[in-house]
Amino acid sequence: MKTPSMAQEIRLIPLDQIDVLNPRERGSRVFDEIVGNIKAIGLKKPICVSPRADSQGVERYLLVCGEGRLKAYRALGEKTIPALVVRVSDEDAFIMSLAENIARWQHRPLELLAGIRQLLDKGYTTKAISEKTGLAGSYVLAISNLLRQGEERLLIAVETGAIPLNVATIIAGAGDDDKAVQAALQEAYESGTLRGRQLIVARRVIEKRQRHGRSAARPSTARRSEVSTATLVRTYQNEVKRQTALVRKAEFSQQRLLLIVGAMRQLLADENFVNLLRAESLTTMPKYLAERVWPAGSPI
Template sequence: MPPSPDPKRRALGKGLESLLPSLKAEAAPPSTGKPLEIPVGLIDRNPFQTRTTFDEAKLTELAQSIAASGVVQPIVVRVLPGDRYQLITGERRLIASKQAGKATIPAIVREVSDEQAMEMTIVENLQRADLNPMEQARAYHRLSHDFKMTQEQMATRTGKDRASVGNFLRLLKLPETIQARVEAGDLSFGHARTLLGLGSPEQIASAAQKVMALSMSVRQTETYIHGLMNPESRPGKLEKQQIAEAGQDPNVHEAQTRLQRSLGLRVKIEDKKGKGKVIIEYANLEDFDALLTALNAQPTE
């Protein structure tokens, strides 16, 4: 019969545990749906996270809110070997909790596979509004590539329409340098989608540089790209006759066309024997500022 444990040793062990509390959280029951308080130091980052950047100002605001009121919505984790956990959703809340100096965070434990964890992470991120266009595009690509989802299935899971899913996926056809500009916010989703109308990566890169240099609006960009995709050739004999009958010199008409392509705005030249005026139409202040930039004038404040 084995000897009974030394009561002094038991007491010593108990005393050490009270002086040096273990970081181990209580054993997590399988998917109870009830949040547990888990030490933040035991939670590993999500390797399937599609978000690559975080707004530091918003993180600071969230940390201040958590410091004052705690975490309102629990994060979701799964159990790892070695009494550790892996984050599934709620990375901003976890980071902000650490910034707020919180020792623990409320978390719901789920029993899920690698594939289920990745799918949950991607879908949860896509349902948020603060992913940049390229992060969304890559997230949809992972759902398509890793989970063989159709665009219709992705739209249903994320609450988006199918056309939007397709448009985001198309962004991955942009040259990497332009993708970086979209991710940095120098080009919007609307700009990027319009640039895709051009054929080659070289054309896209060249047009994107001009769009950014002139701070073109999406509408201006659409006009500019349309002009590049449908270049008007030098007027032929029949067209010259039609222009002449309309009272416009063919050379003036060509100059008018070139100005429209260059500015991305509607231009009209009224010429009478070498004298006249150039009328440039703009729809809003963005168009006007872009025009002033193109003319090397000072944009409006």
């Protein structure tokens, strides 16, 4: 992250004079690691603060980056902490703090999305966000478009590596049209963009998106308390329909499999066909299929 040209100096700052500008939560495991590292080898990198005067004219400091280190020092009972003091405006301090959070190697998905959203809300263009955070311009643009469309479920799936960004963009473009969404999935599968487990995960994300909406926010307890008998019956009926559709798909797949097994047995009974397979070194097939074609073992 690049900071604007400014006077800088290192000082020992009292912890009780530092105010957190852009607070965020951390898991206890990550925080314990920070505390342990500082206790074992000390502070490797000073925090960054910007001086401000309170209503009484007493100098205080806004924390620009290093919240984890600051909290660790407090947990260790320290009274002061080494800090890089930079004199910047409130706007620059906010951007520096936000960009620092976004640019971290081990950022959490929701933190990254929230950071980009905050920068967009501040009026920054995708190009400016890219320059300030080091993220690719095409990536920021695609994420920005998904944010504007409220596609939180797709965004989280992208950030966790469940589905590729281009696939999420295509799905979002299909809107709520189920046929268009399924066509997008089929296109991604045929192009090799989605394979194996990714395809399964993508289907689950789409199913949740269709049933619960694009937002990933959990329903409030007040909302849950409004469940009525009619709602339960309707939910049960919808689930029965879904399960019935799954059974039909399974039966259809089983019939197709039996047809393939029968055809393969007839072909493999032809010695000329078997010799052709051997000549082309095509002597194997998926285990699941082979066990049904040759219950006693492969004759090839």
